[in-house]
Amino acid sequence: MAKVTKQMALDYHKYPRPGKIEVIPTKPYATQADLALAYSPGVAYPCLEIQEAPEKAYDYTDKGNLVAVISNGTAVLGLGDIGALAGKPVMEGKALLFKIFAGLDCYDIEVDEKDPEKFISIVKALGPTFGGINLEDIKAPECFEIETRLKAEMDIPVMHDDQHGTAIISAAGLLNALEIQGKRIEDVKLVVNGAGAAAVSCTKLYIALGVKKENVVMCDSKGVISDKRTDLNPQKAFFATSRPLSSLAEAMKDADVFLGLSVKDVVTPEMVKSMAPRPIVFALANPDPEIAYEVATSVRPDIIMATGRSDYPNQINNVLGFPYIFRGALDCGATEINETMKIYAVRAIAEIAKLPVPQVVNAAYGRANLKFGREYIIPTPFDPRLLTAVSPAVARGAMESGVARRPIGDWAAYDEKLLRLKGNDRKFTRRLNEAARCNPKRVVFAEANTDNMLRAATIAAADGLCIPILLGNEEMIEKRAVRLGLDISGIEIVNLRHDREAARREKYAEKLSEKRQRQGENFESALDKMFDRNYFGMMMVENGDADAFIAGTRAANNKTGIIAREVIGMKDGISHFATMHVLETTKGTYFLADTMINGNADEETLMDITRLTADAVKFFAHDPVMAMVSYSNFGSNEEPECTKVHKVVERMHEEFPELPIDGEMQINYALNSAVRDKVFPFNKLMGKEVNTLVFPNLSAANAAYRLMLEMGVGESIGPIQMGLKKPVHFINVDADVRDILNLIAVAVLDAAVLDNKC
Ligand SMILES: NC(=O)C1=CN([C@@H]2O[C@H](COP(=O)(O)OP(=O)(O)OC[C@H]3O[C@@H](n4cnc5c(N)ncnc54)[C@H](OP(=O)(O)O)[C@@H]3O)[C@@H](O)[C@H]2O)C=CC1
Ligand SMILES: CC(=O)C(=O)O
Numbered sequence: 001m002a003k004v005t006k007q008m009a010l011d012y013h014k015y016p017r018p019g020k021i022e023v024i025p026t027k028p029y030a031t032q033a034d035l036a037l038a039y040s041p042g043v044a045y046p047c048l049e050i051q052e053a054p055e056k057a058y059d060y061t062d063k064g065n066l067v068a069v070i071s072n073g074t075a076v077l078g079l080g081d082i083g084a085l086a087g088k089p090v091m092e093g094k095a096l097l098f099k100i101f102a103g104l105d106c107y108d109i110e111v112d113e114k115d116p117e118k119f120i121s122i123v124k125a126l127g128p129t130f131g132g133i134n135l136e137d138i139k140a141p142e143c144f145e146i147e148t149r150l151k152a153e154m155d156i157p158v159m160h161d162d163q164h165g166t167a168i169i170s171a172a173g174l175l176n177a178l179e180i181q182g183k184r185i186e187d188v189k190l191v192v193n194g195a196g197a198a199a200v201s202c203t204k205l206y207i208a209l210g211v212k213k214e215n216v217v218m219c220d221s222k223g224v225i226s227d228k229r230t231d232l233n234p235q236k237a238f239f240a241t242s243r244p245l246s247s248l249a250e251a252m253k254d255a256d257v258f259l260g261l262s263v264k265d266v267v268t269p270e271m272v273k274s275m276a277p278r279p280i281v282f283a284l285a286n287p288d289p290e291i292a293y294e295v296a297t298s299v300r301p302d303i304i305m306a307t308g309r310s311d312y313p314n315q316i317n318n319v320l321g322f323p324y325i326f327r328g329a330l331d332c333g334a335t336e337i338n339e340t341m342k343i344y345a346v347r348a349i350a351e352i353a354k355l356p357v358p359q360v361v362n363a364a365y366g367r368a369n370l371k372f373g374r375e376y377i378i379p380t381p382f383d384p385r386l387l388t389a390v391s392p393a394v395a396r397g398a399m400e401s402g403v404a405r406r407p408i409g410d411w412a413a414y415d416e417k418l419l420r421l422k423g424n425d426r427k428f429t430r431r432l433n434e435a436a437r438c439n440p441k442r443v444v445f446a447e448a449n450t451d452n453m454l455r456a457a458t459i460a461a462a463d464g465l466c467i468p469i470l471l472g473n474e475e476m477i478e479k480r481a482v483r484l485g486l487d488i489s490g491i492e493i494v495n496l497r498h499d500r501e502a503a504r505r506e507k508y509a510e511k512l513s514e515k516r517q518r519q520g521e522n523f524e525s526a527l528d529k530m531f532d533r534n535y536f537g538m539m540m541v542e543n544g545d546a547d548a549f550i551a552g553t554r555a556a557n558n559k560t561g562i563i564a565r566e567v568i569g570m571k572d573g574i575s576h577f578a579t580m581h582v583l584e585t586t587k588g589t590y591f592l593a594d595t596m597i598n599g600n601a602d603e604e605t606l607m608d609i610t611r612l613t614a615d616a617v618k619f620f621a622h623d624p625v626m627a628m629v630s631y632s633n634f635g636s637n638e639e640p641e642c643t644k645v646h647k648v649v650e651r652m653h654e655e656f657p658e659l660p661i662d663g664e665m666q667i668n669y670a671l672n673s674a675v676r677d678k679v680f681p682f683n684k685l686m687g688k689e690v691n692t693l694v695f696p697n698l699s700a701a702n703a704a705y706r707l708m709l710e711m712g713v714g715e716s717i718g719p720i721q722m723g724l725k726k727p728v729h730f731i732n733v734d735a736d737v738r739d740i741l742n743l744i745a746v747a748v749l750d751a752a753v754l755d756n757k758c
């Protein structure tokens with residue numbers, strides 16, 4: 001599982017633009033008429049409708065899909081009172097999670113106000129904007145009063161996630177952990193460390209699920225909460241014990257369950273050793289738990305251990321709950337999030353962990369075999385079933401408890417809606433990365449001495465995406481890593497110019513000269529070439545010492561392309577290689593070729609590009625529907641540039657009659673099937689949506705994909721090399737880390753398919 005360094009986290013937040021979220025319009029805005037509808041004068045009509053009937057805000061605005069994450073920064077993660085502004089990255093993070101996991105729009109709102117009364121009135125005044133309010137990282141005891149008042153005074157669901165989100169997720173984990181450990185909830189002795197927002201709510205929910213209050217001991221920063229203490233607020237006083245316990249260590253003796261929602265490192269190995277047989281330890285302080293996972297599991301092999309971290313098994317983090325809880329609540333117009341809804345959510349989450357784990361989840365966690373048990377008591381945040389299980393459960397809970405203003409009638413249609421939502425978040429890119437992680441391959445980075453390549457290689461290694469081999473001078477690479485704050489320990493570095501590589505250089509030179517003797521290559525000239533990182537790196541792939549090769553941020557692609565032809569060679573029956581870009585847009589996934597290599601493609605070259613593109617689209621498990629793009633339509637212009645495309649279309653129809661391909665055609669006809677089918681009813685793509693565009697030349701293809709990217713079209717993957725015998729890929733000079741990571745995934749998958757293993 002991925003380990004992150006400080007530098008990786010800072011870079012992630014800073015590049016390519018600061019922060020993690022943006023606002024994207026959902027309606028057309030291109031014309032004067034659009035603007036007259038979006039704003040004045042047209043906008044006045046929905047305003048007046050809403051004035052007359054306020055519930056119409058759910059029809060005419062984003063209110064029903066919009067959540068606010070609101071914090072005053074007084075208890076941010078386990079970092080304490082770091083202030084509203086410093087908490088913003090956490091709140092932006094939650095906004096991102098709302099969007100990607102549940103399709104909910106979300107604004108993060110950091111309020112610089114610690115006075116509960118003033119904070120309440122600020123949040124209350126924001127009510128008209130939102131469909132729900134997620135209070136976050138507000139310290140106890142103020143959070144209790146704040147939440148209680150806002151719930152009572154607002155007509156939309158308000159939930160303090162640190163209290164109830166944590167309670168719901170950890171309760172689901174607890175039910176499953178008890179089942180595995182063979183303990184009954186009514187019998188267990190529970191020790192809770194922390195008596196703040198999260199701890200109080202978790203313990204109350206556990207009691208609602210069956211834990212006996214007299215079996216609970218709670219501690220705060222001053223020690224055991226006993227009935228002798230005079231400094232207790234009402235929430236703490238509720239849990240005060242009469243047992244004569246003076247410390248956490250004493251309380252932990254013979255306890256069945258420990259729940260930590262406090263601060264790091266307050267639990268010792270001795271305390272865990274003293275617990276009852278088959279103990280359960282939830283050490284949930286973030287980012288560092290009350291006791292480290294390795295330490296607790298090493299002293300008690302019979303333990304079930306959970307933390308709030310993603311880099312250990314059993315992550316109990318409220319991300320498993322809040323997106324889906326708010327989704328369900330908003331979709332049925334719930335006025336609140338109540339106990340019934342919470343308990344329904346607990347049971348739904350707990351049940352998912354017992355079902356067989358989908359491959360995408362295993363792949364996301366680099367695991368082959370997640371299975372209900374000691375190291376898997378709770379679903380992982382990447383489990384796509386959470387949305388379709390938890391949101392309907394929450395909505396049913398709302399309806400049964402009578403708080404749903406817009407009850408769901410058609411559950412099948414609701415499931416459909418949720419399934420559609422699941423498909424919206426960079427599906428292609430995610431699947432690509434998940435598939436690559438199934439079978440990570442050895443990837444040579446010829447340009448490990450550039451910042452972005454080194455960053456990408458390090459992330460890919462940590463993420464289990466590939467096994468990087470860095471080409472270059474160890475000292476320089478290590479210095480660069482230190483400067484960038486990257487942890488490259490365990491990553492192989494090959495200094496191809498060093499004496500210790502002499503034997504390998506000679507072996508590769510022999511192979512290359514043998515292969516190319518009839519092109520005038522002798523051993524000496526080949527040996528010279530082995531001092532060049534591109535030759536050496538590609539020879540590693542050719543010789544089986546690596547599975548894939550990546551370069552390009554430094555070298556001109558046409559030069560590396562020539563080397564690739566010499567070293568790797570072309571696929572059978574193909575004379576030209578080419579590149580394709582995949583673009584993920586809000587309209588769907590598109591494949592564009594040739595975006596990078598063939599300057600003036602003649603008919604033969606275009607034929608190769610077209611064949612290769614059809615195969616490459618199939619490689620990505622898509623059915624190609626191909627338009628051959630030009631500035632003329634089906635022979636309407638007889639310029640050589642158009643007839644070239646026309647002839648390729650004819651040849652493709654002859655050679656591949658089953659392949660949906662047509663042209664030449666202008667881009668608007670390619671992308672608008674209704675207009676195309678109306679104007680050219682004879683076209684062979686009738687009723688089909690084109691997903692693959694082959695351009696007549698490099699200028700057009702390159703300009704098209706770059707134009708779309710500059711216009712903010714979304715994620716692009718490429719350039720994906722097509723036509724060489726082995727996975728050798730060249731990235732753009734201006735590639736950022738994300739581009740390189742995507743291309744690594746392509747290269748790994750390419751290598752895995754060559755190996756026939758994935
Ligand atoms: N994994 C997850 O999903 C979640 C984890 N958390 C984590 O739980 C922790 C608490 O969060 P939250 O409840 O929001 O914060 P609060 O500020 O509301 O509560 C913190 C509590 O920890 C207690 N505490 C501090 N130091 C110690 C100590 N040495 N021994 C015992 N108790 C101590 C405080 O005691 P006192 O009352 O005396 O000040 C207080 O009761 C944080 O680390 C947070 O990251 C929170 C939510 C979700
Ligand atoms: C996860 C979370 O909300 C917290 O640690 O505060």
Ligand SMILES: [Mg+2]
Pocket residue numbers: 076077136137161162
């Ligand atoms: Mg929190």
